[in-house]
Amino acid sequence: MPRATKIVATLGPASSAPEVLERMILAGVDVVRLNFSHGTADDHIARANVVREVAKAAGKSVAIMADLQGPKIRVGKFEGGHTELVAGQQFILDASSNDLGNHERVGLDYKELPRDVRPGDILLLNDGLLKLVVNTVRADAVHTTVVAGGPLSNNKGINKAGGGLTAPALTAKDMEDIKTAMAFQCEYLAVSFPKSATDMEMARQLANVAGQQWRHRPALIAKIERIEAIPALESILRASDGIMVARGDLAIEVGNAAVPALQKRMIKMARELDRVVITATQMMESMIHNPVPTRAEVSDVANAVLDGTDAVMLSAETATGKYPVETIEQMAAIALEAESAEDSSIDTDFADKRFERIDQSIAMGALFTAHHLGCKAIVALTESGSTALWMSRHNVKVPIFGLTSQPFSERRMALYRNVRPLLMNSCSDRDDALAQAEALLIESGALRPGDTYAITCGEPMGHPGGTNMLKVCRVG
Known part of the structure; x- marks a missing residue:
């Protein structure tokens, strides 16, 4: 696999x-x-x-x-590029300051911070490594006490514990x-x-x-x-x-x-x-x-x-x-x-489940059929990639191939779990498209003579959302 x-x-x-x-x-x-x-x-x-x-x-x-x-919810810049905060010290976050910061105060990229915090709020800087508690807010300045100190350098991020920033x-x-x-x-x-x-x-x-x-x-x-x-x-x-x-x-x-x-x-x-x-x-x-x-x-x-x-x-x-x-x-x-340690959940996934769309039903039918027949591949001829996406939402130990004539859809499917995108020529004839799909999978090494595979497509060809056919084939 x-x-x-x-x-x-x-x-x-x-x-x-x-x-x-x-x-x-x-x-x-x-x-x-x-x-x-x-x-x-x-x-x-x-x-x-x-x-x-x-x-x-x-x-x-x-x-x-x-x-x-x-x-950008960040502090400004410091003299020398950084400072050291010590637990217990007072430190000011000043939204009105455009000067370089020091060990006492620093400016802010996020000017709304004084309006978003109250005394007692916890501010976490530099990915949570530094912890400050808000004492008071005076105009545009947030006065804090350092609870957990350490180095603080230019433009490090600010988070408020529990959320609540209005940016x-x-x-x-x-x-x-x-x-x-x-x-x-x-x-x-x-x-x-x-x-x-x-x-x-x-x-x-x-x-x-x-x-x-x-x-x-x-x-x-x-x-x-x-x-x-x-x-x-x-x-x-x-x-x-x-x-x-x-x-x-x-x-x-x-x-x-x-x-x-x-x-x-x-x-x-x-x-x-x-x-x-x-x-x-x-x-x-x-x-x-x-x-x-x-x-x-x-x-x-x-x-x-x-x-x-x-x-x-x-x-x-x-x-x-x-x-x-x-x-x-x-x-x-x-x-x-x-x-390799995963179990297929295809049978339990489908228990008591109803499908309202024909194309989605075909996709699910392909998964179920390929799993129980032991197919080597599931092939979705798709314009938008939706059929391959639906298939990829279920854990089945059969590789899914998304074949499309649209380069954008091909690249988009690269993110879908267990889907291998392949670009194929546009075909208006169903039999030509099926033959081309089989040839592509043989060329890629996914299929060999004697292998069975399930393939889905739509008739007429080339219409997004039109998947309405499931066929099980054997490579000659």
Whole structure:
């Protein structure tokens, strides 16, 4: 069995060279993440073009995810670039200051902080490593006492324990960045810090307008990293094409201990609602500096795979780490091993379940038939990729191949668990399309003479949402 779980890798200084990117793709990268918190519009467009060229040369379907920065809830800059906070000292966060900070105070990028906090609130800086308690708020200055100290450098992030910061999910910068992302037609657009379905609906409207001249509509990924998003999770999912379990900021707001159960809940809900899900943050953190992961990191990746995540994501590990290719190789090996321990749940998944759509019923019928006949492959001829997505929501020990004539759909399917996208020629004749599909799978090594496979398609051909046929074939 080929690996079912997909790998998302962040591009950065350690991985931008075409030769390194090629090695990463060959090692197992399925989606490349462009982090819009860094770089210019021209940088992102140039990197996207390199990704497309390298992936084509490597003969692999690779999607691009543009990850919006979201609101900058950060401290300003310091004299000398940093300071040291000591437990018990007084420290001021000053929204009115544009001067360089020192050991007594620092300015803020987020000017609304004084209106969002009250005495007794806990502020967590630098990914939760520093802890401050709010004493008083005087005009634009938040006066605090340091509870847990340590080094604090330029532009480190601020979180409020328990949530409650009013910063909007989409900033003016994000709106410009959406236009940039549409210029290179990213397959996925990740929205940072959404609190409601309305945030995702606004992002979709902006993306659709910006992509209109290319007739391009990206899939939207909601990054779940605010405590306010948890009670709104189902509505956010329904307004999105998928979610990212963004465990860094989320853990700071809800507490580390709450994250594992939330991760399982989010993955389960996403699969039930036919949405994709990415598990992210610190999955292989030690490999930024070390050539092998810790045992805890191995267990973390494996558990996400066993939970049913579509993809596991690497951030600094591939963006700035010393071992980007080795990290991907290790992650791919862990995923494969975890998948080998999974049981198929296809029979229990279908118990007492009703399907209202013909195309979805055909997709489920293909899964059930292929599982019980012991087919070598399930093949979905699909324009939009929806049939392959529905199939991928269920754990079945049969590889799914999504065959499409649309390059965008081919790359989009690169994120779907247990789906191998393949590009085929457009066919209006059903028999020609079926013959071409079989030839492609034989050429790829997925099928051999004597193998059986299940294939779905729609008649007439070429109409999205028209899947209405299931056929079981044997290779002659």
